[in-house]
Amino acid sequence: MVHRNARLTVTGRLILVRRILGGRPVSHVAKEMGVSRQCAHRWVGRYRVAGEAGLSDRSSRPVSSPAATPPETAAAVVELRSRERLGRDEVARACGISPRTASRLIAKAGLPALHQLDPVTGIALRASRRTQVRYERDAPGDLIHIDVKKLGRIPDGGGWRTQGPDFIDHHHGRDRKVKLGFDYVHVAVDDHSRLAFAQIPPDEKGTTCAAFLAAATDFFARHGIPIREVMTDNAKNYTVSTAFQTQLHAVGATHITTRPHCPWQNGKAERFNRTMQEYWAYRAPYISNQHRADALAPWLEHYNYARPHTACGGRPPISRVSPTS
Template sequence: MNNPHHGARLTVHSREQIVRRISSGQSASDVAEAFAVSVRTVRKWLARFRAGGSAALSNRASAPARVSARLPEPLIALVLHLRRSMRMTGAAIAHKLGLARSTVSRWLKRAGVGRLSRLDPPEPVRRYQRERPGELIHLDIKKLGRFDRPGHRITGTRTGCRNKGAGWDFVHVAIDDATRLAYVEVLGDERKATTTGFLLRALRWFRSQGIRVERVMTDNGSAYRSGRFATALRLLKIRHIFTRPYTPKTNGKAERFIQTLMCEWAYGLAYPSSQARNADLTRWLDWFNHARPHSAINGRTPADHVNNLLRTHI
């Protein structure tokens, strides 16, 4: 509080000088003229010094010492008790105690319980990682807009860069839980036939990398719930695991991979068209699998980690 604003006439040092000059016999008017302040200001600081010594020359807090309309502490405690123990709404608390809703709301926000969800303890973070390659493969789909000219992300303007009616691309991803080895295709839709075809090609690709898939995790999308998708997994003797409804973090590795995919591939370069973007996927995916280190697997690349784990579990 002792750093005055840039337009302040007096600092703590100046106030001490004022007191010294008055004590040495100078008049208040002479001292006021020397420091370019009013006589009243000089007398104020002199009075404060006489009342509290040098410590009184420091800046005081700007908050008022007394607030006439402030709620008594017992009443504030009662408001918070009703909120925490009985989970009452702010309106119900205000009605019960005869207070203004704005007053109750202000104190609830100040205590950090303005939302009822804040009363529940946060769900503990549950992290898991399979030990063997192929023990669990995560599948997911990301929808991307097609374009035949660069959009506003690149040009910086929305004028003349709309791609109305261009349609959508659907990025199907599969990533191994233990190694982060990934397989991706850009397809025209997310229907059951397309999704099942991607599944079979992904399984075939993982098999070519020495990985035999045991389980597959997906969300509850209609294609993943279809009979065709279920039949394919049943014939291949692969277990199908669904995420909890409305809980995408259950399939977190696929979600995180999609974030990386969007940041480093889809939006990482200024592509002239979506065709050019899709053509660059092979290059990026090869770099991701063979050259990009991952902190979650001790700085190894997915391909290196696959070879290491396969040797371990032979």
């Protein structure tokens, strides 16, 4: 295969060599063929050593690459990313390589970005083109992001996800087309440290949101974090609810809302919701709704105190909370 920027094909190189070996000056032939004298001398030299075979392009790959990633490590990176759908930093730690190397190997394998994958099936979806503007408050408690994530409830036995697409609950006379309702997962995420708190109340009414804010305030207070500002979307259970506004006043926090139709402004909560879905809600084939609910607290414990977080320099969120807190 000829180099894409080559001035001469193999045939052109052979013409150049024959003209020079026929007695014509190298500089004249080089000018006719549109190449430099050095290039002409190089092709003549290769022809004299290897004949016409010497006029083919050579690979630019070095003879040896002692610093190259071993093939077994590259295969382990691809296998771990495909099977566990982990981020590049987690893959890098597991395989003993740098995050940049992990990114390169993942890209070389043609694997899609995690946000392009369905959280349950792992099937690639259409990539999002939205550009996010990143920011971070200076201290814990400066801003708490609050949101509600609705998750479809799981029938006893696990439903079609564990029993297959044709599953029918004969005991209750129910098939997968019958809706079971939602779990309302209320989340609160500290903008600076990413420390997170979550509960599953029965609904998302204003009084329920107020009770969650009180519980979140207690959680952050136990870590020495006073809440100064709270960000939510423009749902009425936040903006109109007297109970929620009263609780905000009791906390002494200022209420900030996102612009309409701009959920990415509450990005810390949105990103936590995605992580929560990937590593808790859809991580295992739960056999009941209570089974999944019981797994929330242990996962939050791991997220806050053990799980490495990229925004925290590869350390868990608790590492960014003041040691005196």
